Amino acid sequence: MGIPSITAPVGVGGANRLADVKTIQGLLNLMPTVAGGPLVQLVIDGLCGPKTNGAIRGFQQKQLGFADGRIDPGQQTLQKIIALLNAPSANSGIHTFTGFNGEQVDMLRQDLDRAVLLLQETRGLLGVAPFMKADNHVVKMLLFNFSIDVAPTDNPMAAGFNQVMLTQLQGRLAQLQASLLLPLKFEMGTHAGGLEADAYVIYPDETIYVNPQYFDKADGVERSVVLMHERAHITLQSPDHPGMGGGLAVLVVEPQDDKRPYFNPKGDIFSNAIRNPYNYEWLVSSLKKGPQKMGLMRCTRCR
Ligand SMILES: [Zn+2]
Structure with a gap:
């Protein structure tokens, strides 16, 4: 898997291009709920509505201490998601x-x-x-x-x-x-x-x-x-x-x-x-x- 990226902002006030929104919905679904991921998985439909905006806010609140509901290309929120995706497992060595x-x-x-x-x-x-x-x-x-x-x-x-x-x-x-x-x-x-x-x-x-x-x-x-x-x-x-x-x-x-x-x-x-x-x-x-x-x-x- 390459490093996930988006071409334009997603979320509140973002351009919300279909492919970008799908990318963010898929990435948020990969975040464990304890790490700020959605309790119920988002439908990956490329449409940015209240559920997707809410999931972005929930993740930001948990991980970053703010919640503007928007993810910009290459910025803090996306970087945090990528860092969590690449974090080594707590049990890496035992299997x-x-x-x-x-x-x-x-x-x-x-x-x-x-x-x-x-x-x-x-x-x-x-x-x-x-x-x-x-x-x-x-x-x-x-x-x-x-x-x-x-x-x-x-x-x-x-x-x-x-x-x-x-x-x-x-x-x-x-x-x-x-x-x-x-x-x-x-x-x-x-x-x-x-x-x-x-x-x-x-x-x-x-x-x-x-x-x-x-x-x-x-x-x-x-x-x-x-x-x-x-x-x-x-x-x-x-x-x-x-x-x-x-x-x-x-x-x-x-x-x-x-x-x-x-x-x-x-x-x-x-x-x-x-x-x-x-x-x-x-x-x-x-x-x-x-x-x-x-x-x-x-x-x-x-x-
Ligand atoms: Zn079986």
Whole structure:
């Protein structure tokens, strides 16, 4: 990747040329929320509206102590973004990479760092989910990915049961997050499978094989959740995807997309989902990217 640049100012009062705005939207999406990046990813449409201006202000406030909402070519705000992109990972030295070039290793390190932060953000959102309205995206995703219903109820038994399930899920997320900070082994894979064959893990050897097409994914969050998925096979001690039986799976975003019919036995979703890496991948990705429709996916990535 070359050094990112823009031709004219972007943001409040800027020229806001389409390509420049797209560049800034993409760069801001790469900034972790703790570093001032947007809580929900910006749509990369090249249009500079309140969300993009707000994201620029949020980043400036966090990193630079001012918030004029505008990024000029080669100036302070853009320099800060580039500096953060090139900052060495806190865990640079601990992992083993075999068969990758330097650029790919850098990408994997950044994707791992992002995966850790994404899990931290997800745990934070789940912690406040019981206080959210029933139609909040977080509440919906919990319900449809894990069958955990945190919406207020008059039934104390149901409330208690759902609280126990949420606590159990939080524990698994914490375990997954911690496991990404351990020394991991990565090797270039040669999987000739379909589009979903981005990475796979040999169980229980724990080496994560990353295929060349992984690096074609432009969206860093999508790459990070792939690594998270593979690592989850180990921490959840699930060599496969419980409940899916190798069939079709659906990323659930709306009630009509309810994927419970795809689980076997039908309706028994929690006991399967809590051990299925896909459910973690979908939950984390959806909470970061907001409601989205990904359609049917064939869950053969790890085979
Ligand atoms: Zn898998």
